[in-house]
Amino acid sequence: MSSPLDARRVREDFPILERAVRGGGRLVYLDSAATTQKPLAVLDAERDYYLTSNAAVHRGAHQLAEEATEAFEGSRARIAAFVGARADDLVFTRNATESLNLMAYAFSNATAKAARGSALPEGADRFVLREGDEILVTEMEHHANLVPWQEVCAKTGAVLRWIPLTPEGRLDLSDLDRLVNERTRVVSFTQQSNLLGTVNPVAPIVDAARAVGALVVLDSCQSVPHMPIDVASLGVDAVAWSGHKMLGPTGIGCLWATPDTLASMPPFITGGSMIENVTMESSTYAEPPKRFEAGVPMVAQAVGLAAACDYLDALGMEKVAAHEAALTAHALTRLTEVPGVTVVGPTDLIDRGSAISFTVDGVHPHDVGQVLDSSGIAVRVGHHCAWPGCRAMGVPATTRMSPYIYNDAQDIDECIEALGRVRAVFGAR
């Protein structure tokens, strides 16, 4: 396997990968689509912040508060730059789930306020839904980009539609003209499937949505950590992703949106820090991004995520993508050698990410994962929070390996070797 990254060198920055598991075996961590491990640089940045500058940001007249605010807003600019964005267009959330909920709640809150004639930001009409309006998702969505839209429909009378899957696990766009129509108000879809590894074609869906004036939301949880992304060039209105899947800490996620989009959205979580003026009767709200950041924010996590962006940029996102492509090619080839193994998702390398789901004939994924775990191999089992996608592919659940920058061909080979023992344990023929 030829790769521009030296995974052994990278691994030195991740002490957790040196620990022993299950009675002394080496840890082979192949669950990075769920969450990545964190390099020392990220841990050090967080610790350093707490050691030297910790304070509540955007308030207080003291030096620490000043330094903390600088660290926080500097991190916002750094993280925005990682995806080619302006700091003012980046909102911090807890995770991508909250980012997507923030978008969904813009619709249900605007609709509820409009019905009562309550004040809304200029341009909020885009977010007011009417009975029979349509929201379009895809059948491969993570529950985080499905359930919030189901809730919007239940509250507003909008109708949920979805782009179905081909047997290979790609989007079936043959009916796109009908699915995106004059009733379509939002199209929200994943850039890269966490279940199938499929990388979706953004441009034709954006073009169809633009033609009918629908707002486009992209779930980029599985793409921002894995490939160079320039959010502005995608042509979408909003992009959501998580920090912890790209070497950053848990508890921080991002929502990028165009300035017009953010400016016309009503707030989601309300309280301190997000206001302009407050009286006993009512309040007015701050400009974005603060309008969407109530309460004392996750400063240390922002500092950690900025350090993660530094780390990834030092490796080079082109090289990260090339390394993962090499690992994916190696894994897909080697999986064909194991009797009874079927890949769920694309088996070629075109528009294919490193999350590789598969089934083992006659053995439940939970049991597959347990046998791999006994050899120190950490994979994810289950429906991967994409239950409808599993049903569409005709499987109740899958086992998924998802390699990243610190994995090499040997990790894949050890997983393949352990997979070869699985069916013998359960006597599957």
Added chain:
Amino acid sequence: MEDLYQEIILDHYRNPQGRGLREPFESQVHHVNPTCGDEIDLRVHLEEEDGVTRVADVSYAGQGCSISQASASVMYDSIAGRTLDEALESLARFQEMVQSKGQIAGDEETMGDAVAFAGVAKYPARVKCALLPWLAWKDAVVQATEGGPHE
């Protein structure tokens, strides 16, 4: 791993006892394990004779891992034909053992094959798998005894 996949468990997984949905029954439940998607449909048939309620049959179908499937099979062996009180005691002993984090080994004398699930207690992620059929059965019994006849 051998702690978890005892030969008794694998035997029940390969040759499940009492599998299949049967008539008659007083209640039927559908339980899922939302973290992994395992599902079970379970029916219970209770009979009363001389003031004693007996578990005349418990029948089930579903899909899931070896632990949940074997657990359903062992449960059938443990409770089918027993009095309801004995069966509820079996449930209590089983639940106590698998939730004990390995502190309670279980008594083969009273528990039979169910004692093989002691190893599951050391794998927190699998405790729910082992309990899925038992908690479905408990729910079905509650419905049958409080909710009246199914038809």
